Each structure stands twice: as C-alpha cells, then as structure tokens.
Amino acid sequence: MAVTITNRVELPGGDVRVEWTSSLGADALCYVYLDDLLQGTTLRREWVFTWTGDTDTHLVRILDEPAGGENPGYPVRAFLLWWPVDGASAYVVEEDVGGWVERAKLVDKGQGVFSWESRVLEDDATHDFRVRPIGTDANEGSNTELSLHMVRHPNGPVVEYAYSSGTGKVTISDAA
Numbered sequence: 001m002a003v004t005i006t007n008r009v010e011l012p013g014g015d016v017r018v019e020w021t022s023s024l025g026a027d028a029l030c031y032v033y034l035d036d037l038l039q040g041t042t043l044r045r046e047w048v049f050t051w052t053g054d055t056d057t058h059l060v061r062i063l064d065e066p067a068g069g070e071n072p073g074y075p076v077r078a079f080l081l082w083w084p085v086d087g088a089s090a091y092v093v094e095e096d097v098g099g100w101v102e103r104a105k106l107v108d109k110g111q112g113v114f115s116w117e118s119r120v121l122e123d124d125a126t127h128d129f130r131v132r133p134i135g136t137d138a139n140e141g142s143n144t145e146l147s148l149h150m151v152r153h154p155n156g157p158v159v160e161y162a163y164s165s166g167t168g169k170v171t172i173s174d175a176a
Contacts, residue, residue, distance in 0.1 A: 003030065003062040011048070019046045022064040033061040035117070037079050078118040078148060080129060084108055085141060088133035095119075096128035103129075121150045 007019040022028045022045070032039045032047045035058055039047065051058055080093065093104040093116050104116055121127050126149045133141035162171045 003064050005060070005062065013050075015048050015050050017046060017048045018060055018062075020062050021045060024064050028064040031063045031065075033059075033063070035059050036061070036077070037117070076120045078121060078127065078129065078150070080116045080118070080131065080146065082114050082131060082144070084112070084114065085133040087135050088141060089136040090134040092132045092134060094130050094132070096130075100130070123150055125150055 002023040003020050004023075005018060005020045007017075009017045009019075011017055020030070022030060026045075027043070029041055029043060030045070031041050034049055034051070039049070047062075049058070049060070082091075089108050091106045091108070091114060092102055093106070094100045095103050095118070103118070106114055106116065108114075116131075118127070118129070126147060128145065128147045130143040130145040132143045135141060159172050159174060162173070163169075164171070
C-alpha cells in the first residue's frame, strides 16, 4: 500500500490542493490527515486544504487501504475550534491538570475562526479545557468549557453466540 503525492497547487485565498495516486487503484479508500488530524476519507485522488500561515509548516499524510479494511487509529490530540467573540482581542486556552494551566494565548489578527491543538492526551481518560476571551479593554469574558473522554482504541463488544440446531440460526447478544 503506497500513496504518492503527484501535485500540490496553491490556490487563491490560501487554499492548497493536493493530488495523489494509490498503488491499490481507484477503489482504495484514502484517509486524509493534516498535522496528524484526520480531515476525512475519500475515494477521489485529491483534497483541498484550507490553512493559514506558511504552507510548508503543515504535515499532509494520505493513507490508503483496500475497501472494507479497518479504520486507522484515532488522533492522539484534541483540536479546539471556535468563532471570534465580539469585542475580544485575544483568547486564553487552559487545561485542567489538577488545576487550570494556561496552554496558549491566541491574539485576534482578524483571520476569522480560531483553532488550537492540545498536547498528546492520555488514552481512556477525561480531559477538561476552557477558552476565555480577553476584551480590547483587557477585561475577561466568560469561559467556554469542554470536557472530552479520549478513547483511541476502544474495546470491542462483549457478545454471546447461541446456535439453534432446530432452526439453523445463530443468535448474537450483548453479554454485558
């Protein structure tokens, strides 16, 4: 299984179109990642990315697999995305690690939507974040809080199988 990026075109407005080929052929499902975050899946051999800043600082990965294969593992980081608040000039992102710790301060440069990517998060654990707007007058706004439970590799279901020799049917039921 090999993907070869054949073309990268910078489009007006900061978008970048990436084109590729797959050694598995046209029916291979491709997983598109930007900076290790899954952007989506496609059977097409192109994707248009939108990002700000230098386009060379972003990592683009395309993974392919035969149709019907397993999904790749889940991302290891949280990705927060929010729209600007009227009157805010900056935003403070904090994480609760036994107390609130400032992880980032993002200044509003008029670019529209804001995004922030967390550190690598522990698997099978709950993580709490909050974003606080800071006004142009330096006053703090109300926090927006987010709690998520990171599960990268969930356990499969526990089931019981029962075969009826009379009907020839197999019944599958939840064993929990």
